[in-house]
Amino acid sequence: MRKLNIFNAYKIHDLEPERHVQSWFLVLLIAYSALMMGLSGLDLQTQLLTQAIVWLLNPTAPLPEFDHRFYIYAIAYPLVLLAGFLLSTTYASTLIYNANHKESKSALPQVARRFFPLLIYALLIGGIHLLSIFLLEIPYFFFLSIFYYVPVEVVLEKRSLTEAMEQSYRQTKGRKLHIFASIIAVTFLIRFLSQFLVSTMAGSAWAGSLIMGFAFALRMLASGRLKGILYLTQKGIELPRSGKDDL
Numbered sequence: 001m002r003k004l005n006i007f008n009a010y011k012i013h014d015l016e017p018e019r020h021v022q023s024w025f026l027v028l029l030i031a032y033s034a035l036m037m038g039l040s041g042l043d044l045q046t047q048l049l050t051q052a053i054v055w056l057l058n059p060t061a062p063l064p065e066f067d068h069r070f071y072i073y074a075i076a077y078p079l080v081l082l083a084g085f086l087l088s089t090t091y092a093s094t095l096i097y098n099a100n101h102k103e104s105k106s107a108l109p110q111v112a113r114r115f116f117p118l119l120i121y122a123l124l125i126g127g128i129h130l131l132s133i134f135l136l137e138i139p140y141f142f143f144l145s146i147f148y149y150v151p152v153e154v155v156l157e158k159r160s161l162t163e164a165m166e167q168s169y170r171q172t173k174g175r176k177l178h179i180f181a182s183i184i185a186v187t188f189l190i191r192f193l194s195q196f197l198v199s200t201m202a203g204s205a206w207a208g209s210l211i212m213g214f215a216f217a218l219r220m221l222a223s224g225r226l227k228g229i230l231y232l233t234q235k236g237i238e239l240p241r242s243g244k245d246d247l
Contacts, residue, residue: 008239009186009226012218015095016104024087025217031080033213035073037206078126084220085122086111089151091224092231096152099228099237110155117154117161141188145180148172149231171234179230186226190219 015021093107111118125143132140149171153164172179194215232239 006182006185006226008229009182009222010218012091012221012225015091015225016098017106020094020106020108021091021221024090025221028080028084028087028217028220029210029213031083031213032216033209035076035080036209036212080216081126082119082122084216085151086115086118088220088224088227089118089155091221092152092227093155095225095228095239096156096231099232099239107155114155114158117164118151120161121150121154137188141180141183142176144183145176146172148179148183148227152227152231175230175234182226182230183223187219187223190215190222 012021012025090106090108090111093111094105097107097110098104125140128143129137129140132138147165147168149168150161150164153159153167154161157164157167159167194212197211229239
């Protein structure tokens with residue numbers, strides 16, 4: 001039976017070896033929570049996006065003033081985000097590899113061996129993301145939709161970055177809108193839901209940092225699972241079963 005990709009993407013526990021997934025989640029949770037705790041629970045990326053909306057509605061609004069925490073964030077956040085990207089790619093590659101080879105094996109060593117082209121791609125999408133913040137990140141998500149399968153093509157097929165981009169462009173033809181909507185549903189909404197929880201439920205920077213760390217870890221691994229699901233669906237390959245209920 002064909003699964004609903006959007007809802008299945010959140011079942012990050014449904015992958016073997018499960019202990020690896022737990023370790024990846026814990027690493028991302030701790031890294032992002034520590035970063036937010038050092039910034040008193042302040043997510044400056046969301047503040048920039050909020051400010052962009054303010055400017056769109058009122059172009060005469062004054063420019064915000066940034067304190068020293070912004071510069072700490074500017075250095076540390078890309079490193080944490082890179083870790084999230086690599087572990088998201090690891091999740092997607094593991095899911096695809098296990099489905100193709102009918103075995104439970106982490107793709108982390110393969111991802112590590114392809115670190116350099118993945119780093120170049122991460123810098124590329126990071127730059128596009130930064131430029132897209134003041135356009136509500138729409139160009140960023142469209143770019144992801146077009147080159148969605150680049151990381152797994154680089155890791156699993158050992159393609160060069162340019163070859164992987166060409167292959168992804170062909171693979172996403174006619175499916176870009178579906179991929180775009182899926183990315184928005186799985187990643188974009190989680191981030192703003194976490195912001196809502198922080199603003200309404202968290203009474204301290206410590207609690208807010210943990211909520212945002214949890215949301216970040218879930219978002220990264222869910223995006224990796226979504227990528228693996230969509231890739232396998234396109235190839236007509238069934239998801240590997242781990243013995244858990246997959247409803």
